Amino acid sequence: MNDAQVDSLAFRKALLQSERRRIYGITAFLLVFAVATAVRIVVFGSHMSPWGVFVLLLVVAYELWTLSVVTKALKTGHDLPRALWLFNIILEIAVPALGIAYFSSPRLAAEYRALATPWVLAFFPLILLSVLRLNPRVSQIAGIAAALGFLASAYSLGWRPSLENLSQHSATQTAVGFYAAILLASGFLAGMVSGEIRKHVQAALREAEMQRQLKEVEHDLEIARSIQQSLLPRTRPIIEGMEISGWNLPADATGGDYFDWKKLRDGRLVVTLADVTGHGIGPALLASVCRAYARSSFDTHDDVVRAMQHINQYFGEDLPSGSFATFVAAVCSNNNGRVELISAGHGPLFVYSSARDAFQEFAAQAIPLGLLPDLNAGEPVILDLDCGDMVVLATDGFFEWENADGEQFGDERMTRTIRESRHLSPEEIIAELYSAVKAFANGTRQIDDLTAVVIKRVTNGTRTVGTAG
Numbered sequence: 001m002n003d004a005q006v007d008s009l010a011f012r013k014a015l016l017q018s019e020r021r022r023i024y025g026i027t028a029f030l031l032v033f034a035v036a037t038a039v040r041i042v043v044f045g046s047h048m049s050p051w052g053v054f055v056l057l058l059v060v061a062y063e064l065w066t067l068s069v070v071t072k073a074l075k076t077g078h079d080l081p082r083a084l085w086l087f088n089i090i091l092e093i094a095v096p097a098l099g100i101a102y103f104s105s106p107r108l109a110a111e112y113r114a115l116a117t118p119w120v121l122a123f124f125p126l127i128l129l130s131v132l133r134l135n136p137r138v139s140q141i142a143g144i145a146a147a148l149g150f151l152a153s154a155y156s157l158g159w160r161p162s163l164e165n166l167s168q169h170s171a172t173q174t175a176v177g178f179y180a181a182i183l184l185a186s187g188f189l190a191g192m193v194s195g196e197i198r199k200h201v202q203a204a205l206r207e208a209e210m211q212r213q214l215k216e217v218e219h220d221l222e223i224a225r226s227i228q229q230s231l232l233p234r235t236r237p238i239i240e241g242m243e244i245s246g247w248n249l250p251a252d253a254t255g256g257d258y259f260d261w262k263k264l265r266d267g268r269l270v271v272t273l274a275d276v277t278g279h280g281i282g283p284a285l286l287a288s289v290c291r292a293y294a295r296s297s298f299d300t301h302d303d304v305v306r307a308m309q310h311i312n313q314y315f316g317e318d319l320p321s322g323s324f325a326t327f328v329a330a331v332c333s334n335n336n337g338r339v340e341l342i343s344a345g346h347g348p349l350f351v352y353s354s355a356r357d358a359f360q361e362f363a364a365q366a367i368p369l370g371l372l373p374d375l376n377a378g379e380p381v382i383l384d385l386d387c388g389d390m391v392v393l394a395t396d397g398f399f400e401w402e403n404a405d406g407e408q409f410g411d412e413r414m415t416r417t418i419r420e421s422r423h424l425s426p427e428e429i430i431a432e433l434y435s436a437v438k439a440f441a442n443g444t445r446q447i448d449d450l451t452a453v454v455i456k457r458v459t460n461g462t463r464t465v466g467t468a469g
Contacts, residue, residue, distance in 0.1 A: 009077065010205045015134055016074045018201075022132035023067045026092060029125050030060050037118075052103030052119070059095055089130070089142055096122035097149030101156045111172045114154035115179065123150065127186045134198045136191035143187010147180040221253035221281065228254050228284050231291060237261045239269045240335040242385075245426035246273075246453040247434070255449035256283025256325075257395050258291055262298060269332045270298050271453055274369075275346065275395045276325040279449050283323075290315050290325055290369070304331050304342050308366065309375045312344065316370040324370040328393055330455060331380075337457045339391055342380035344369050346393075348411065349381075352418060354388030359415045385457035390429075392418055393455075397448035398433065401441050409437050426454035 034056040040046035041053075066088065073080055099119030108116050123146040130142040151161075154176045161177070228250075237244050246259035256276035263269055274290050276283040293315045294307075301307040308329065315325070326346035330339050343349055345368030348361040366377035383391065394414070401409045413436065421432040430452050437450075 008205075010209065011202065012079055013074065013077075014201055014205060016070055016080070018132045018134050019080075020067060020070050020074070022129050023063050023070065025129045025132070026126070027060055027063045027067070029122075029129070030056050030063070030095075033122060034060070047105040047107050048117075049103040052099050055095065055098065055103070059091065062091070085133075085138070089138060089145060092126050093123070093142060093145040093149055096120065096126070096146075097153045100150065100153035110158045111170070113157050114150065114159060115172060115175050120150065120179065123183055124186060127183070127190050130187075131190050131194045131197060134194060134201060136195040136198070139190035139194045140187050143184050143190065146187060147184040150183055151176065151180050218253075224281055224284060225250070225253045228258075228288065231260075231288060232258065233261055237263075237269050237271075239332055241337055241457060241459040242332055243426050243456045243458050244269075244271060244332070244453070245430060246271075247427075247430045247451070249434070249446075249450040250284075251279045251397070251446050251449050252281075254281050254284035255279045255451075256287050257397070257449040257451035258287045259393075259451055259453050260291055260294065262295055264298060264302065264331070266302060267334055270304075271330040271332060271393075271455060272327065273346070273393045273395070273451060273453050274325050274327045275449070275451070277323050286319065286323065286325065289318055290327070294327075294329075298329075304329055304340055304380055305377050308342060308344060308377055312369045312375040313373065316373065319370040324368040326364070326368045326395075328364075330391055330393065330453075332455060335459075337385040337389075337459075339383040339385060339455065340380045341383060341391065342366070342377060344375060344377065345371075350390075350392040350394075350415060350418070351383060352390040352392065352415075352422065353386075354390075354422065355386060357419070359419075361411070385455075387457055387459055388422065389457045390418070390422070390426075391455040392452070394433075394452040395449060397446070397450040398437055398452065400448060401437050401446065402444060403441055404444055409440050413437075413440065426456050429454050429456075 034053050037048055037056070038050075038053050041048055041050055066084070069084070070080065096119045099122065100114050100117055104113045104117035104119060114120065127139065127142050127146055130139045133139065159173070159176050162173070232248055233246060244261065246261070248255070248257055248259060250257070256279050257274065259271070259273045261269055261271045272291075272294050274287060274294070276286045276290065290311070293311045297307040297310040301310060308327070311327065319325075324345070326344065328341070328343040328346040328349060330341050332339050341349060341362065343362070343364040344366040345364050347364045349363075351360045351362065352358075353360065362381055365380065366375050369375075385391070398414055399408060399410055414433065417433050417436040418429060421429045424432065433452060434450065
């Protein structure tokens, strides 16, 4: 973890909270030690110095003051001065050292006093509680300070280090060094534990931060999804002789597909469907841009080819490198069942003939939007639909959805599903199509956006299929 992460606000807060718990522990231990010492003196007649109790209570008062400083720092978001951290270590470790040197029972022989007094035991809880500093170096310093403090207090009582005649040293002579080594080792062991706890705290904070960011992203995606869905038509268009419905289901929270319809100035209705490469928030933004250009272009140009060229020109300028969009427009005339169909890279386009109970597929008349500055579109397909005839526009999310065996749903299953539901309304046909592809997939994940539009002729008329030219 780098310094920026270590010094993050979350970690500093966790450090202060841990320090507050450590102070609770220190205070509780010192009070228990003070009470136990007082009981030994008053009840059992121990000759331990009562000044030791007074010193303990003074340190408790200081710890309570430090607690108020830590609590204030937590509320204000500030850190504690480094000098205060260091002073606390020295002060707390100095308490048992002073106790050994000055407050032990004088009835204990001087050479045994440093080993036999209860004050020596106070080093270990203090070293243990240093773990809550979440800093291995602090625990190591506490161990070093405890070892040096113990040696200093023993020295004040008459112990002297010596390297001469080692085999002749008394038990007390060797035990002082042994105790000091144990205190030193305890500090380094506490440092190891502190380091592990620190890693877990940092990992937990990272996880919490990731969860927070994930929730923010999910919230933003939900907003983006709501906005994108609000751009889709909410009601069926009204045009004599035809029923039209559309449907969209992104693979993610947002997607790169959209459908739309809009009344033109001459009373005709233009139905559009587009598929921007990819799916997610980026393609969703581009799909919204494409929709805006399409609406503007069809407002400006009655001719569908010129409108498509206008969309390609301006939308292409906004596309990042490597991105494009397939786009199809169907211009529907009132009452006579005529549909003018042109596609920029989107296909196949399905046209169902009720009289022949057969499908005809049309390829795109131009390259996808955004690949080249000039669309070079061919002439649109002109359809005169009879009653029961349909134009079905769908994105490749339907055709390419695979089952567990890697087999795609494909065009054949799609046209068969549409034929079997040809007597239904456009909404119901799309619902049947989605049910069929879901049943075929049998639990495999949807990896691409699904969008479909069905244009169905519902009154009699004369039908021919051809190309203007």
